[in-house]
Amino acid sequence: MDRIDRKILAELQKDGRQSLTELAERVGLSLSPCHRRVRALEDSGAILGYRAQLCASRLDLNFSSLVFVTLREGHQEAVADFEAALPAIPYIVQAQRLFGDPDYLLMVVTQDLPAFQKLYDAQLSKLPNVQRLTSTLVMKQVIADRHLPI
Numbered sequence: 001m002d003r004i005d006r007k008i009l010a011e012l013q014k015d016g017r018q019s020l021t022e023l024a025e026r027v028g029l030s031l032s033p034c035h036r037r038v039r040a041l042e043d044s045g046a047i048l049g050y051r052a053q054l055c056a057s058r059l060d061l062n063f064s065s066l067v068f069v070t071l072r073e074g075h076q077e078a079v080a081d082f083e084a085a086l087p088a089i090p091y092i093v094q095a096q097r098l099f100g101d102p103d104y105l106l107m108v109v110t111q112d113l114p115a116f117q118k119l120y121d122a123q124l125s126k127l128p129n130v131q132r133l134t135s136t137l138v139m140k141q142v143i144a145d146r147h148l149p150i
Contacts, residue, residue, distance in 0.1 A: 001046070004029065006150045008037055009046065013147040016050045053145060061109040063116055064138035067124060069104040072131040079103075081128040089123050102134065 007027040011018070018026075024034035041047045056062070071078060079097075082104075086095050094107035108124075110116040116135075124133055 068102040
């Protein structure tokens with residue numbers, strides 16, 4: 001990956017909807033070489049995809065919580081069962097496996113506190129192999145969806 005590829009990635013992070021013509025102008029290439037480079041970046045996995053950024057509050061998802069999960073057992077099957085169950089809960093918008101204790105960090109969004117409590121009781125607490133859940137409420141997002149430093 002060279003300097004021009006990095007410029008392409010930086011520009012696409014800023015505006016993934018821009019046309020290839022606009023992108024080529026911004027990075028100083030003609031259309032065909034720019035298109036080839038974008039395709040190569042997509043094929044290499046450097047570009048995972050394109051999507052719209054949504055405003056959670058406009059979608060009535062005003063409540064965010066960080067849920068720390070400690071598993072009862074750490075063997076491969078228990079971890080796999082827990083991780084396989086996560087995609088079925090759409091309110092979990094991020095899940096990260098951690099070193100040490102706790103084992104996981106989940107970012108959860110819901111409409112409000114009662115909706116979170118219902119989700120917590122009905123689904124989160126029943127995830128496979130969960131020993132302990134600890135939640136903290138998000139007061140304010142200071143940095144979200146930040147561009148990667150290229």
